[in-house]
Amino acid sequence: MSKNNSEYLINRKDNQYEVVIGLEVHAQVTSESKLFSSSATKFGAEPNTQVSLVDAAFPGMLPVINEFCVKQAIKTGIGLNAKINKRSVFDRKNYFYADLPQGYQISQFKDPIVGAGRVILDMPDGQKEIGIERLHLEQDAGKSIHDLDPQSTFVDLNRSGVALMEIVSKPDLRSPDEVSTYIKKLRSIMRYLGTCDGNMQEGSLRADVNVSVRLKGSKEFGTRCEIKNVNSIKFMQMAIEYEANRQVDLIEEGKSINQETRLFDTKKNETRSMRSKEDAHDYRYFPDPDLLPLEVSDEFVNTIKSDIPELPDDKKRRFIDEFKLTPYEATILVSDIDTAKYFEEVLAKMGKNKDIKLAVNWITGELFAVLNNKNLEISDSPVGAKNLAILVNLIKNGTISGKIAKTVFELMIDGDKDPQKIVEEKGLKQQSDPKALEAIIDKIINDNREKAVEYKQGKEKLFGFFVGQAMKASGGKANPKLINEILKKKL
Amino acid sequence: MSDITKQSLSELVENIKSKKLSSSEVTKAFVERSEKSKELNAYITEDYANAVNKAKKFDEKPNLDLKLPGIPMAVKDLFCTKDLRTTAGSKILNNFVPTYESTVTQNIWNEGAILMGKLNCDEFAMGSSNETSFFGNVQNPIDKNLVPGGSSGGSSSAVAAQLTPITIGTDTGGSIRQPASFTGTVGLKPTYGSCSRYGIVAFASSLDQAGPMAQNVKDCALLQEVISTYDDKDSTSIDFKRNEYSKELTKDIKGKKVGIPKEYRVDGMPKEIEDLWKKGIEYAKDCGAEIIDISLPHTNYALPTYYIVAPAEASSNLARYDGVKYGFRAKGENLIDMYEKTRSEGFGAEVQRRIMIGTYVLSSGYYDAYYLKAQKVRKLIKNDFDEAFKKVDAILTPSTPSSAFKIGEKKDDPVSMYLNDIFTVPVNLAGLPGLSIPAGHDAKGYPLGLQIIGKAFDEQNILNISYAMEEKINFKNKINDWWIK
Secondary structure (H helix, E strand, C coil), X not given: CCCCCCXXXXXXXXXXXEEEEEEXXXXXXXXXXXXXXXXXXXXXXXXCCCCCCCCCCCCCCXXXXXXXXXXXXXXXXXXXCCCECCEECCXXXXXXXXXXXXXXXXXXXCCCCECCEEEEEEECCEEEXXXXXXXXXXXXXXXXXXXXXXXXXXXXXXXCCCEEEEEEECCCECCHHHXXXXXXXXXXXXXXXXXXXXXXXXXXXXXXXXXXXXXXXXXXXXXXXXXXXXXXXXXXXXXXXXXHHHHHHHHHCCCCCCCEEEEEECCCCEEEXXXXXXXXXXXXXXXXXXXXXXXXXXXXXXXXXXXXXXCHHHHHHHHHHHHCCCHHHHHHHHCCHHHHHHHHHHHHHHCCCCXXXXXXXXXXXXXXXXXXXXXXXXXXXXXXXXXXXXXXXXXXXXXXXXXXXXXXXXXXXXXXXXXXXXXXXXXXXXXXXXXXXXXXXXXXHHHCHXXXXXXXXXXXXXXXXXXXXXXXXXXXXXXXXXXXXXXXXXX | CXXXXXXXXXXXXXXXXXXXXXXXXXXXXXXXXHHCCHHHCXXXXXXXXXXXXHHHHHHHCCCCCCCCCCXXXXXXXXXXXXXXXXXXXXXXXXXXXXXXXXXXXXHHHHCCCEEEEEEXXXXXXXXXXXXXXXXXXXXXXXXXXXXXXXXXXXXXXXXXXXXXXXXXXXXXXXXXXXXXXXXXXXXXXXXXXXXXXXXXXXXCCCCCCEEEEECCXXXXXXXXXXXXXXXXXXXXXXXXXXXXXXXXXXXXXXXXEEEEEHHHCXXXXXXXXXXXXXXXXXXXXXXXXXXXEECCCCHHHHHHHHHHHHHHHHHHHHHHCCCCCCCCCCCCCCHHHHHHHHHHHHCCHHHHHHHHHHHHHHCCCCCHHHHHHHHHHHHHHHHHXXXXXXXXXXXXXXXXXXXXXXXXXXXXXXXXXXXXXXXXXXXXXXCCCEEEEEEEECCCCCEEEEEXXXXXXXXXXXXXXXXXXXXXXXXXXXXXXXXXX
């Protein structure tokens, strides 16, 4: 589907290399309690305050599946246009680590809850489909803290047992930009669904990145390396860029690439070998005998289906059809659920006879600028949807000019003030009385006779001068449209 | 009343309910006898003072509507008991005191019973003679230096020696039925999913099941009635309609079809066992049962299958004992070194052997050949039983291929030790209920047991058959209190 004009290639003397990327995204399920226990999952709690006997793997403790997490996974699967497997199995992935109390992680290995699906990316040169291989549920581990004490490691089990969805893509991604768009799209879909908050700073979304390279046009995949646990889009892009170049250099030098797991060093901006394929853990996966296979009925899945909100792709289509937005505008407005919500709320508050384009421009222009400057999410916008709608309507019905509106907007930011009131209190209402404006203009023409003559002789540039003078004389409040009309008549 | 400890559970309950005996009298009697019986080494942890106090409290305000009113009881040390040390017979849990109670024991206390202490067992229930316990051998009250069976060896010894009127064990491959058979007592392994596994130290999750051990079938039925409840804390617990086993108990088994599986006639089976089995068939006939020859063709593969499945699950279940969170920890240079030292010093040889077997059969490259194959065979074994139960209501076999052996006799021969479970293991693999009743003695005067296997959830039926046969067999245990000076 994608056109080739923005292809990401790595160039060497005689060769061009294509980069092949697949992602394993770990998304924390939005849920009050953990996957197999009733402990809380709040971020930032005091260490080891959200730990049950099950999470700490006390003798005789047994896991019991949290039905809500299962629903969340199925919901996400539906959002990824994926096959929902009515029977899935929880397996044990066995390895020893201090922050893994059971000595195994409960995960889904052979039979995941969600099978193949797809995600559509809006790239500058068109749409691209990325295949989803599977989504499975698993437990998170605890956290080892190595830097609190020179001798000891501390362990915080608050995360132990928290539900994660691992979303595995097909190796369909070809550039750092596609990876960025893909992650943002996944995040967007999950936020629409309410299944993952997508907060990368809090670790709710992180990814293992599989990178390989091959000569452009080759059909074979190269040997891949897996970069573990990258927790920001920027780092993912940097890691891919570094890793792809490293692999190309090896090939150019006639060396081979070792299949291995690597770590991205964010300080040095490079990837480092963590362990080779030979040293890979033998996880001894086997079905967890404490849990029966997970079976869901058609009815169960259908109930969840009926609860799926409008997702970004559908919303975008609707925005284009219903509101006549450009695809570009629609993409921006649907990318984040809160932005889309804000936009639709503004439209609703604007009532009939609304100027949708004007609203779009104000949201993506002035409002986004303020949010950017203040580093705020739209959900914390200092200007609410209702007041922005009023402001846009004031422009549309000629009460204030676009220029005055900017002044009003500045005043609205502090405390989400009603623009109508600001206009009244500050006397910013546009002068649209033709007689009053005629009086102003007559005076200006009188005071600038020479320039008026020049204009009449053909110096048309001077028209702007007269408009400016008239605006100035009205204190910026004159209706620009009327001024133009009157000036044309009088000059 | 000097003969309190000789009374059965049912008699004690009756006497307490009719106020002929107080809980204190009963509790003191069993505590006294337990104290005089230290040589049996049946207890790992004694809680006598608390038991006597609880009995006193019970008597102050006795609730006689309960099923086990003020009855003292010691339980296998695999059940987690709140505020009382729970070791699973292992050094690695030597200092472990749970803050929680297993569902099965909670059910027992809810019916008025009083905990006397924790009974010895093979380490993590891995053994058939109680010789793998970190806390030492247990003596069989039948004879000095005789094993009481295992893994519930402390339990079988304590019931046979009347240190506790009744007890509970756990059975993964025969750990209730084999020790019951070795001590002349009754032991029931319920259907998988009948009793909650919550709070029981896990050995092999897909096989583990708690069950009652008693002096007679009626007591066994009463305790099964108490411990079997649906529990949403155990995902493998099954919500089925449970009988009031003791109330519905009947000796009328006329017309019941009892199957005799030809494959249980194993090579080298002692003649005594063969004879016992024949006698058992006659008893069943006498009770009005119809005897039918059946075939369980995959019986031969049960033991090897069990010794793949059980260690595989155990190797993973025991990974949590790593010295990090609770239990024994050895000092190490670093994390890996600490793990290695903790687990080398904390686990005994048999447990280590099974962890290694389990780790091996789950390893990539071996998984398909061992674990996966074993799961397939397990299915076939279950199918065998399903087929057989289309024709019969129950199956009668010997409980064990021999009577109890001497301490040390098989200690260095694990395969010979594993063969002890040959008749009991298929029942666990198929998830069925199985019950061992004492049915006779061998030439040495040691007890021998018969096993009655039932359909899933059909505990009532095998209890009834056992109840009927018990009367005909009229077994008397030959115990002379040799350990009491």
